[in-house]
Amino acid sequence: MNKVRVILFGLGAIGSRIATFALQKEGLEVVGAVEIAKDKVGKDLGEVLKMDKSVGVTVTDDPDTLFSTVKADVIIHSTVSYLKLAYPQIIKCVSAGVNVVSTCEELSYPYFKFPKLSDEIDKLAKEHGVTVLGTGINPGYLMDTLPITLTGPCLDVKSVKVTRMMYSGNRRSSYQKKIGTGLTTEAFNQMIKDGEMTGHVGLIESACMIAEALGWKLDDVVELPPEPVISEKETKTTYTTVQPGHVAGLRSVAHGIKGGKTVITLEFVSHTNVEKPYDAVAIDGTPSIHERIEGGVNGDIGTIAMIINSIPKVLNARPGLYTMKDLPLPAAAVKDLRTYIKAS
Ligand SMILES: NC(=O)c1ccc[n+]([C@@H]2O[C@H](COP(=O)([O-])OP(=O)(O)OC[C@H]3O[C@@H](n4cnc5c(N)ncnc54)[C@H](OP(=O)(O)O)[C@@H]3O)[C@@H](O)[C@H]2O)c1
CATH class of the missing domain: 3.40.50.720 (NAD(P)-binding Rossmann-like Domain)
Incomplete structure (x- = not known):
């Protein structure tokens, strides 16, 4: 061949x-x-x-x-x-x-x-x-394909929660930039508002993929505006130096709602001061399943x-x-x- x-x-x-x-x-x-x-x-x-x-x-x-x-x-x-x-x-x-x-x-x-x-x-x-x-890696795997696969042995699923807790200081510079690393809070909020900075893109896509795989018809999928995570200390990254009081990264959350209840929660946290990164999936179902990847998966x-x-x-x-x-x-x-x- x-x-x-x-x-x-x-x-x-x-x-x-x-x-x-x-x-x-x-x-x-x-x-x-x-x-x-x-x-x-x-x-x-x-x-x-x-x-x-x-x-x-x-x-x-x-x-x-x-x-x-x-x-x-x-x-x-x-x-x-x-x-x-x-x-x-x-x-x-x-x-x-x-x-x-x-x-x-x-x-x-x-x-x-x-x-x-x-x-x-x-x-x-x-x-x-x-x-x-x-x-x-995300979207594409950690917050959709992986949790979908983990529901495989469940007879029933009430809710799915996925958390990514990432250390961002060693990621590619375009990534550190898109999560606001080193900015002031004012600049962060303004750049998100003006669409000059994207934050993480893909939570809505991951939530919808999980819902479709489970056959759930969601009433709504909501993504909250990204929140800056403020650094308490000076932190050096491969891209910049974050001053105390400036943005270390962000937290983004999306919810999938069905029958008035939150059935999917996706939480993406990425900043320069995360000491113990992990990727976790919590399925409330029969049986309930909790999976945690210590150290997280390197996104790049x-x-x-x-x-x-x-x-x-x-x-x-x-x-x-x-x-x-x-x-x-x-x-x-x-x-x-x-x-x-x-x-x-
Ligand atoms: N799904 C996931 O898990 C995942 C993971 C990693 C990255 N991504 C996404 O993948 C994309 C690439 O990531 P990145 O970090 O490499 O971004 P990047 O550093 O901004 O690179 C994008 C490159 O594509 C070039 N480009 C833009 N429009 C083009 C066009 N029409 N024709 C040819 N080249 C074009 C850009 O050139 P200019 O700089 O001149 O515009 C730039 O060199 C981003 O949107 C990123 O968010 C997704």
Whole structure:
């Protein structure tokens, strides 16, 4: 079987790390790279990734020409969080007849916020015989796929609560920036209000994915405005230094409501002063289940892995738009990626 040919679409903090791993992954061949950042366009991918060798792929800002001249099996898309921005890019990939695995948070479960766009992506994917998936560590795994899987041995579920308690000081700078690290409270609130800072994106998507998996029709899904977490001490991170009284990170909460009761609670806490990170799921049901991952899961490594490990599942799937709950159970594709691809 030939290697799986990959085009990378987006070479930011996560896209670059995925690219570095993809270049080493057995069974994968990187055949193209798209990026709009001026300092990357026209350069060899190896130079952009600060490797000490050329890899023979020139970064382009012209996906149309690339897609019409280079054949690929899958596009790894990692540019933006919001589907309205990602949509034209996804449509371009699908129209070129290439499967898509994307880190776009709102694509991980797009049916609630964007039913029409979801239908359009699904329809176009089917027309072109390709599969589209939005995934990552969160949304994509820790606050949706994992809790859904944990309900497997339950006869009944009354509620699901997921908490991520993360130390953020060693995360990529774009991540530390989007959770407000180092800002004053005033700047934090203003930037959230003006949409200049996103906070975490994906709680609504995760809540809706859990509800659909359990067959729950929610009356409402509510995401509260992100709250800044204020640092009491000076803290150095890989991105900045947080002064006492300034923002160390944030807390975001979303609720899924059914029959007037909160049946889903998703709590995302990420700041520079978390001493004991963890990821936890509490299911109130028959039986009740409490799972806790001490130390938490590294979000950046986890995202790279979710993207790479999902490629065979996407290539094996029927054409259309899918979410993580629609595909076979996630598992690490530790061997040559072709090992996991079914002959068609
Ligand atoms: N689901 C998950 O668990 C998960 C995990 C990690 C990341 N994400 C999401 O994945 C996305 C990428 O993450 P990141 O940290 O790498 O963000 P980032 O550092 O902002 O990188 C995004 C890159 O894409 C480029 N870009 C934007 N629009 C483009 C276009 N139309 N064509 C080509 N390139 C384009 C940007 O260029 P400019 O800088 O010039 O705009 C930037 O270099 C973010 O939205 C992030 O929130 C999701």
